[in-house]
Amino acid sequence: MNALESLLDLLDLERIEEDIFRGLSRPTAVPRVYGGQVAAQALVAAGRTVPADRRAHSLHAYFLRAGDPGAPIVYTVDRIRDGRSFTTRRVVAVQHGQPIFHLSASFQTYEDGLEHQAAMPPAPDPESLPTAAELLPRHADRFVDPSVVDRLLETRAAVDLRYVDAPPYATAGQVREARSQVWFRTVGKLADDPLLHVCLATYVSDMTLLDSVLLAHGRGGWASGDIVGASLDHAMWFHRPFRADEWLLYDQTSPSASGGRGLGQARIYTRDGDLAISVIQEGVMRVPRGRGSGPGAGRD
Template identity: 60%
Template sequence: MTEAARQAAADLDAAMAQRGQPVLDRLVALLDLENIEENIFRGVSPAHSTVRVFGGQVAGQALVAAGRTVPPERKVHSLHAYFIRPGDPSVPIVYDVDRIRDGRSFTTRRVVAIQHGKAIFALSASFQLVEQGVEHAETMPDVPPPDDLPSRQDSMREYIEKLGPAATMPRPIDVRYVTRPPWEMRGQGPNEARNQVWMRADGVLPDDDLLHVCVLTYASDMTLLDSILVRHGVYWGFDNVLGASLDHALWFHRPFRADEWFLYDSVSPTASGARGLATGRFFGQDGTLIATVVQEGLLRVIPD
C-alpha cells in the first residue's frame, strides 16, 4: 500500500468515527435559520463545505424559510425549484419569502436565496390542510433490507485513494447501496439507468414534521444523478464529469420520519444535450410510498 493509500484509509477511518448524532445535530442546526426581519431569514454552510454550496442544503433551508411563515397545521405537499448560480459556502445565504397566497385549504410561498446581491436559487412550495380522499400507491421494489448491506463508507474502502474527499466527508445521512455502487461499474455499460439506496438521518430527529420534510429534501439531492452516470459507466472523481443540479421538484404523499429507513429508488428515462433527467421514489421500510422526486442535471463528460 502506498503512503497516499495509507493516508486515505486513515482519513476514511476518521470520517467513519465522525458519524451519528453529532453530525446529524449539525445538520439540524444548519436548518435552524436566523429570522432577521419579517419574511427574511439567514442561513450558513458547514465549515467543511466544498467549493460550492450543496444543492440539498439550499433547498432544505429554503423550505425551512417558507415553512416558518405557514401555520403548522398546513403541511408541505410539493416544491419546485431552480438552481440559478453556484452558492458560495464562505458567506451566509439570505432567504427572502414572498407570501403568494393564503387560501382556505392551500398556502403558497415563493423563496429566493440571495448571495452577493444576486439570486442563486428559487423555490415555490405549496402547503395544504390535511384532508381525506381516494388512496392508492405503487408498491415498493423487492430489495434486501438495509441492515444486510454495507455502509457507504465501507463500500468505498477499496476506492478511497481515488475518491478523496467524497469518501471522507462527514455525512448526516446514512446511505446503503442496494444496486452496485456506481464507482464499481466504471468502464462497463451500457447498464440499466437505475440506482437504489437505503437512506435515513444518522441519528434521532426532534418531533417536528417540517424538519423531517426538510431533511428528506436535503437527502433527495444525493445519489439521484447517479442513475444517469451508471448507465454510461462513468462517475464523479474517476472520470472527467462536470455536473450540477438545474432544477428539482418534490411531492410529499404521506407522513414519514426521516430518521427511519427509506428506500430511494431512482431511474433515468433520458439524457441529451449535456443534460440528464432522473426520477426517484421514496418508500418507507414498510413499503409505503412517501415521496416522489424529479431532477434535471447538467452533465458534461469530457474525453481524456
C-alpha cells in the first residue's frame, strides 16, 4: 500500500451504528494525533450522513484535548438540520470516554448567485520549488532531534507540499513578513467524489497555517524547540470546486499574536486562479522557559 492509499484508508471510517463511526490514527512526528486528521475524519463522518447532492461549504471546529494515536477515535454525528437548501451536522470525536474534538459542518445544494473573488497573489510555478525530501534534510541541524526529518517525511508522504520561500525552521532567528505560501497536491490521482477532495484539503490545511505567526517572530517552531504549540480552533469555507490532486496555492498570513495565542488566516487558490477555500485558525504559541521573548532568543 503506497502513502496515498494509506491516507485514503485512514479516512475510510468504519460505520458502527447509523450515525456513529470509528477511525484509526497514523504515526506522527509528535506524540499526539495530528489535528488535520481528526478534522478530516470528522468531516467524512458528517458527509456520510448527508445527501450526495449537497456539498460541504463550511466547517467550524475546536480542538479540545490531545488525541492518543494508539487508540481508535469514535465520531458521533448529530443531524442538527435538514432544510430545503442546507444541511447541518455536528460531530463529536471521543477517545477514552472524553471528547477531544468538536466540529459543525454545513452542506448546500448548488445555487447560482452573486460572484466575485479576491485575486490570486503572484507565486512561482510549483515544479520550480524544492520537494520536502529535498528541503528537510538540508536543515536537519536546525531541529532539536534531527531524526524528526524522517518522521516528517513519512507522515507527509501522501502530500507533495512545496514552500515558495524558506519555511520557519530554515530561518529561525530572522524576523520576516508574517506571510507564507506553499503549493500542495496529493501524490497520486483521486476519485471524483467531491467530499473526498474537501476532506483531503482539510487534512492538509492544519500542516502549515501557523507558519506565518512563527515568521513574524523569528521562531522555528516546535521541532526547533523554540515554541510549544497546538491548534485551538479551525474554520474553513469552501467557495468553488477544486481537486486536491491538482496544485493548490495556500497563501497564509497572520494578523495577530497575543496572550500565548497566534492567529493564522489563508486563502487557497487553484492553479487557474480560482479562490477555492478560505481558512482561519488560532493556536497556542508558547515560548518555552529559557527561550526568551525576542527574535531568535535562546538559540546558540
